[in-house]
Amino acid sequence: MDLSFVIFVEVLYGVASLVLISAGLAVVFGMMKVINLAHGEFMMMGGYATITAVGYGVNVFVAMLIIAPLVVGLIGLVVERLVIRHLYGRLIDTMLATWGLSLVFIGLATMIFGNTTTGISTPIPGFAFGGYQVNGYNFFIIIVSILLVITMYAILRGTRAGLIARGTMQHSDMASALGYSSDRIYMMTFFCGSALSGLAGAVLAPLVGLVPTSGGAYIAKAFITVIAGGPSLIAGLVSSATSFGLVSQFFTFTISPVIGEVALLIAAVILLRTMPKGITGRFFKGKL
Amino acid sequence: MSRRASQDVTITLVVSAFLIWFLPLMISTYTLTVLVIYGMLGLSLGLIWGFGGILCFGQAAFFGLGAYTYAITAINIGESTLPMILAVLVPAVFAALLGAMMFYGRLTDVYLGVITLVVTLILFKFMNSTAGPQYAIGNARLGGFNGIPGFQTLNVPGDPSAYIWGDTYFYVCALALVIVFLLVTWLLRSSFGRIAVGIRENEVRMGLMGYNVAARKTMLFAIGAAIAGLAGALFANWGEIVTPNLFSLGQSAEIIIWCIVGGLGTRFGPIVGAAGLAYLKFMLGQQSMIDNTLIMGLILVLFVLFLPRGLVPAIETLLNSIIGHKKRKPKPHRMRRARHG
Amino acid sequence: MVETVLETSGLTMRFGGVIASDNVNFKLQARELRCLIGPNGAGKSTFFKCVTGLLKPTEGHVYMRGQEVTGWQTHQIASLGVGIKTQTPNVMDALSVHENIWLAARRFYSIVEARERADEIIERLALGAIARAQMGQLAHGERQRVELGIVAVANPWLVLLDEPAAGMSAQDVDRMTDIIHQLTRFAAVVIVEHDMQFIRSIAQTVTVFHQGAVLMEDSVENVMSDPQVRAVYLGKKA
Numbered sequence: 001m002d003l004s005f006v007i008f009v010e011v012l013y014g015v016a017s018l019v020l021i022s023a024g025l026a027v028v029f030g031m032m033k034v035i036n037l038a039h040g041e042f043m044m045m046g047g048y049a050t051i052t053a054v055g056y057g058v059n060v061f062v063a064m065l066i067i068a069p070l071v072v073g074l075i076g077l078v079v080e081r082l083v084i085r086h087l088y089g090r091l092i093d094t095m096l097a098t099w100g101l102s103l104v105f106i107g108l109a110t111m112i113f114g115n116t117t118t119g120i121s122t123p124i125p126g127f128a129f130g131g132y133q134v135n136g137y138n139f140f141i142i143i144v145s146i147l148l149v150i151t152m153y154a155i156l157r158g159t160r161a162g163l164i165a166r167g168t169m170q171h172s173d174m175a176s177a178l179g180y181s182s183d184r185i186y187m188m189t190f191f192c193g194s195a196l197s198g199l200a201g202a203v204l205a206p207l208v209g210l211v212p213t214s215g216g217a218y219i220a221k222a223f224i225t226v227i228a229g230g231p232s233l234i235a236g237l238v239s240s241a242t243s244f245g246l247v248s249q250f251f252t253f254t255i256s257p258v259i260g261e262v263a264l265l266i267a268a269v270i271l272l273r274t275m276p277k278g279i280t281g282r283f284f285k286g287k288l
Numbered sequence: 289m290s291r292r293a294s295q296d297v298t299i300t301l302v303v304s305a306f307l308i309w310f311l312p313l314m315i316s317t318y319t320l321t322v323l324v325i326y327g328m329l330g331l332s333l334g335l336i337w338g339f340g341g342i343l344c345f346g347q348a349a350f351f352g353l354g355a356y357t358y359a360i361t362a363i364n365i366g367e368s369t370l371p372m373i374l375a376v377l378v379p380a381v382f383a384a385l386l387g388a389m390m391f392y393g394r395l396t397d398v399y400l401g402v403i404t405l406v407v408t409l410i411l412f413k414f415m416n417s418t419a420g421p422q423y424a425i426g427n428a429r430l431g432g433f434n435g436i437p438g439f440q441t442l443n444v445p446g447d448p449s450a451y452i453w454g455d456t457y458f459y460v461c462a463l464a465l466v467i468v469f470l471l472v473t474w475l476l477r478s479s480f481g482r483i484a485v486g487i488r489e490n491e492v493r494m495g496l497m498g499y500n501v502a503a504r505k506t507m508l509f510a511i512g513a514a515i516a517g518l519a520g521a522l523f524a525n526w527g528e529i530v531t532p533n534l535f536s537l538g539q540s541a542e543i544i545i546w547c548i549v550g551g552l553g554t555r556f557g558p559i560v561g562a563a564g565l566a567y568l569k570f571m572l573g574q575q576s577m578i579d580n581t582l583i584m585g586l587i588l589v590l591f592v593l594f595l596p597r598g599l600v601p602a603i604e605t606l607l608n609s610i611i612g613h614k615k616r617k618p619k620p621h622r623m624r625r626a627r628h629g
Numbered sequence: 630m631v632e633t634v635l636e637t638s639g640l641t642m643r644f645g646g647v648i649a650s651d652n653v654n655f656k657l658q659a660r661e662l663r664c665l666i667g668p669n670g671a672g673k674s675t676f677f678k679c680v681t682g683l684l685k686p687t688e689g690h691v692y693m694r695g696q697e698v699t700g701w702q703t704h705q706i707a708s709l710g711v712g713i714k715t716q717t718p719n720v721m722d723a724l725s726v727h728e729n730i731w732l733a734a735r736r737f738y739s740i741v742e743a744r745e746r747a748d749e750i751i752e753r754l755a756l757g758a759i760a761r762a763q764m765g766q767l768a769h770g771e772r773q774r775v776e777l778g779i780v781a782v783a784n785p786w787l788v789l790l791d792e793p794a795a796g797m798s799a800q801d802v803d804r805m806t807d808i809i810h811q812l813t814r815f816a817a818v819v820i821v822e823h824d825m826q827f828i829r830s831i832a833q834t835v836t837v838f839h840q841g842a843v844l845m846e847d848s849v850e851n852v853m854s855d856p857q858v859r860a861v862y863l864g865k866k867a
Contacts, residue, residue, distance in 0.1 A: 035398065086593060092343060092397060093592050096548060099541055100588030107582020216537060220409050227402050258417040265406045265413075272403060273393045479735055486732045489721035496681075496719065497779065498707035498736045 006132045007253065013138040014252075015245030016145035017204065021218050022225040022237055023148060024197030029226050030169055030233040031189040033091060034084060037098040039222055040215025041105035042194050043201030046072045047210045048113060050202040051120055060123045068202035069195035076194020080187055088186070102215060109212035117209035137206060144203055148196075153234055165189070169233065224268040230278020239279045244268065293477055297470060304466045308459065317458035319570060321526050324461045326566045327559035328468055328519040330546040334558030335472055336512035337547055339481065341488030342505060345401045346408035347543045350379040350513040352534035353411070354520025359530045362439040364426035368525075369445040375521035376514045383513030387506035394502070408535055415532035435531030442525045461522050465559075468515055472555055475511070484508050545588045551598025560600060631658045632694065634787050634817045635680070640689035642675050642841075649675040650686070651841035659786070662813050664828045665821045666852075667838030668861060673821045674716070676838065677791050680819075681713050682706045693787065708736070712785035712816070716792050718772045722765035726756055726775050729764055733779040750782040754808060770801035777808050788818045794827045806831050829853075837861070 025039045036042075046068040053063035079101060087094045124136040156162035164180055168189075173182075201218075208214065225244060229236025247267045252260030275281065311320055333347045354375040361371035390403055419432025428436060442457065444450035452460055475481045487494045487501055495501050524530045533539065542565070550561025565584070572580050595602055635657040642650035650672045657663055665673045678684040680691055682703040691699045698706055707713060721729050730750055734743035751760050754774055759767060764775065773793060780788055793809070794802050802824075809831060812818055822828050828835065828849065835852045837844040839861050845852065852858055 083589060083593065093596065095398075095401065096544065097589050097592040099544070100585045100592065103541065103581045103585025104589065105585075107579035107585060110579045110581065220405060220537075223402060224406060227398060258413060261413055262410055265410045268406055269403055272395065272399055273389060276393060276395055276399060479740060482728070483732060483735070486721050486724065486728075489723050490719055492715070493719040493721060493779075494732070495702075495704045496707055496713045496715065497733045497783070498704050500704050 002132055006134060009134060009138060009142075010253075011246060011249045012142050014249040015242050016142040018221065018225055018241035018245050019145045019149065019237060020141065020200045020203060022222040022229075022241060023152070024193045024195075024200060025222045026226045026229065026233055026237045027152075027196060028190060028193035030231070030236075031165060031193075032088070032186055034088070034190075035091065035095045035098070035223070035226075036084075036193070037095055037219060037223075038079070038102035038105060038215075039098075039197055040217070040219035041102045041109075042072050042076065042197035042215070043204070043218050044109060044210065044212065044215040045075060045105065046198030046201030047205035047214065048109060048118075049198065050205050051118055051210065054120055060120065064202040064205075065199065069199040072198025072201070073191045073195030076197075077187065077191050079194075080190040084190065085183070085186065102219070106212045106215070113210075113212065115212060117211050119209040120206050122206045141203060141207075144199075148199075149234060149238060156234070161188075169231075221264070224265070228268055228271050228275075228278055230275075230280035232280035236278060236280040239283075240271075243271070243279070293473075296473055296477075300466070300470060300473065304462070304469075308462045312455070312458070315567070317455045319567070321458045321461050322523070323563040323566050324458070324465050325519050325522045325526060326546070326562040328465050328522070329516055329543055330550065330558035330562030331465075331468065331472060331555065332512045332515035332519065333543050334547050334550070334552065334555065335475075335515065336508055338552040338554065338558070339476060339488060340484045340505060340508040340512075342509055342512075343397065343401060343544075344404045344509070344512070345544070346404035346406075346540055347512070347516055348535055348537075348539035349404070349408040349411050350383060350516035351520040351523070351539065351543075352415075352530075352532075353379040353382060353513075354517030355524040355530040355534050356415070356436070356520075357517070358521035358524045359436045359439045360425050360428040360430075362441075363428040363436070366440050367446075367448045368440055368442045371440075372442070372518075372521055375524075376517045379517030379520070380510045380514035384506055384510040387509035388502070391502040391505040391509070405537070405540070408537065408540055412532055412535040412537075415535060433532055435529050435533075437529040439524070439528075441528060457525070461526075464518065464522065468518070469555065469559070472515075476555070480504075480507075542584070545584060545591075547598075548591050548596070549587060549598060551600035551602070554598070554600045557598050557600035561598070633657065633692075634659050634661075634694055635819070636692040637676075637680065638690050638692075640676065640679055640686050640691065642672075642679055642684060643687045648841050650679060652689070653841075653843055655836065655843070657787075657817050657819060659817055660813055660815070662809070662818045662831065662833055663820070664832040664835045664849075665819065665838060666823070666825075666828060666835055667844070671838035671861075672841035673838045674791065675841070677789060677819075677821050681711075681789055683715075710737075710783070710786050712780035712783055712788040714776050714780050714788075714790045714793060716795070718769070718776055720764045720772055720776055720779070723763065725761050725763055726767070726778075727751065727760045729775060730778050730782050734782045737783050746782050746784075750778045753811070754778045754781070755804075770797050773797060773801070774804065774808070777805070781808070781812060784815070786816050788812055788816045790818065791821045792823065793820060794822065794824050802827055802830075825853075 021043070024042065025036060028034050028036050049068040049071040050060070050063045053067045054060050058067065083097055083101065084094060087097055122137045124140055126133055126135045128134070156166055164178070164185060167178065168182070168185055225237070225240050228244070229240035244264050244267060248260040248264035251263035271279070329347070329351055332350070333344060336342045336344060357378040358371045358375040361374050362368055365371060386407060390400060395403065415430065416433045418430035419434070421429060423430040428439070430436065440448060442452045442460070444452060483494070483499060483504060487499070487504060491501050520534065523534070546561035546565055547558045548561070549565060550559065551557030565587070569580060569584065572578070572583060591598065633656055635655070637653055637655040640650055640653040640655070641648065653676055665676065667673050675684065679686040682698070682701050682705065685700050689699070690697060693706070693709055693711065696709070698709070703713070721732070727747060731743055731747040734746040738746055751757055754777065756775060756778060759771060764772065767775070777793065794805055797805065806827070809818060809820070832849050834846065835849050836846045837852060837858055844861065845855065845858065847855070
């Protein structure tokens, strides 16, 4: 009983962290059909923003949940204005340019923070459950992810901005036809997407030591989750994160963490081969 | 047509003979060797991407596979001829299987990118995790992140004690690149190459004409992988060690940057891009003011934004306009980098 | 007896609950010229796509020269000697007109023969002046004409054209009519078309589609004067 609870939490944590890692990328891809390959570096910068802020004596939760998203969102805004907006509609070119940007950010972080691992301690202590030690911080991540999904759903469903966003997702000309400047919508979207990346990087930072190249560990997983999710933003994100989370945690428990990671990647290849339009291209059509 | 082909070969031979004589006067042959090898790796992606429209985010996978194949078989055999051949064949067969899976599934652009990237990551993660003694093929321990050192390096075929190294090894690599370059030239002039370009331009039309697009893309993909594998084996010989870093995403990214900077849709561009940027990186490595990665990234961003066609085509256009040379071809329509690209 | 080159039996295509093609039985004889007409959504294009292998029909069979080709891929069908032109011009933009046509010829002929065939077609279609020009720089009508050249150069015995006259000037349409007549000397031709003017000028037999099924099949005159067809085209110039 105790064991099954612990395993349940671990699996849930696996899914939640995938949702968290991919949310920023999913928003940008869903709205703008732009694959931001610097997404991992945005997360890395979220981590560094948190650590720096905590170093100045800011409360760790304020740093993670407010400062990091703001800082990274602003960086994203600058990136969108300087680079991305010149490349709209050129999917491959934006991928290449953002890949270049990711290298630029790695280089910058190396120059500023040095090539050593920095970290902050987990702000929530672990506790014993039956005979097992449970990482309390995992609960925090699960809760943040759930809140994130609910908030995204509420915004898309219930607000005017969400309505415009849904229109844009279905028809990129729709917003401009309705009299909204697509330029501004894209700017806002990229800001939100970047802020989400920053949030994810900040929240996950206490679990992993930060190095300038940390982003590389995230980008592939996020990329896979978003592409495999398919056209629907939230349904795609949740369904593909769940499938991959289950697969990778299953193999992690039965064999080893490395095999878990490899299994996730193999699952992605199989999934894309059988459903080239992603999970929501096949199921849950037309959902958010 | 045939006269122009012979002209092409003559120019290639004259230029490469000059470079092979001239460059060692400027740069050490040890550095030059790796530039030549990178040139070949750049050409391998330049072929499938520039002429076949297949953007592979994992060309490093074939490079690493070639290197590992060489190292593992060289340890077991103790002679280098068969390992060299296998280092070309194994990546080609692997690519043929992977390509068949992707192209017969009609996967394009982004999905192709994801899958090739993921396959590279799988190899990278797997190789990194093989540190234990249970991971061994024959006498060769895979060694995890430490890689495999101490294998038999290139020797005169049939005589394992006659090592080919130093200056001689540079000439061997340079010759190999010239041969590969000529083979690529021949391939692109053949019907197969012209059909590949047709497929790059419009897959649907080529299918309507009766061409089996999936089979042809798979074949081209495998040829690109074979060249990358050869480059990998040569690299293994040069470095005398193979590590999982050969499979890293950074390595794949660099190959793509070489092609963009040098110029897609040309044979010469990716080679120039590879050798030029690798040399630049080597020079930058000797200072510590500005981070290396930063400059590489900046170069990629700036090229995508301002010179997406790359250096070689841009210089060609520039020369043509300066000399006032009557252009043989009309100004090229901007090449399709990939579908919707 | 005249050979049947294209036949479908019970061809049905469903998308979810929508029946886009409903039990179509169709027969075409060698060197026949047939037009498929019908209002938007009548199922002409779906039928066309099922026959050319762009879609796999849910039910039914397609035969070409007696050979069952149901579910074959497009390139396999084209390899039989079937020339296909899709609705939107499908050409290789960065290549020259000559290269485009040569590629089509090369599929069925040796390198030398392919060049001869390409030269011949270019002359026949009066494309000589633009043979070395890049496809991407040509006007719409010229592109359509080159695409017909791509189809013709392979010497097909069955030609399937989806809206070849769409968006063309009157002069271009005249040229197109000429080319199609040339094609019918050796091949059976199926044309999916909206433009009634164009159909009057070339067709003998017309098949009318309505709501996925074949409504009637008769000569142009009879079809045009049929009250049912007029009703289907209500509000349209018939």
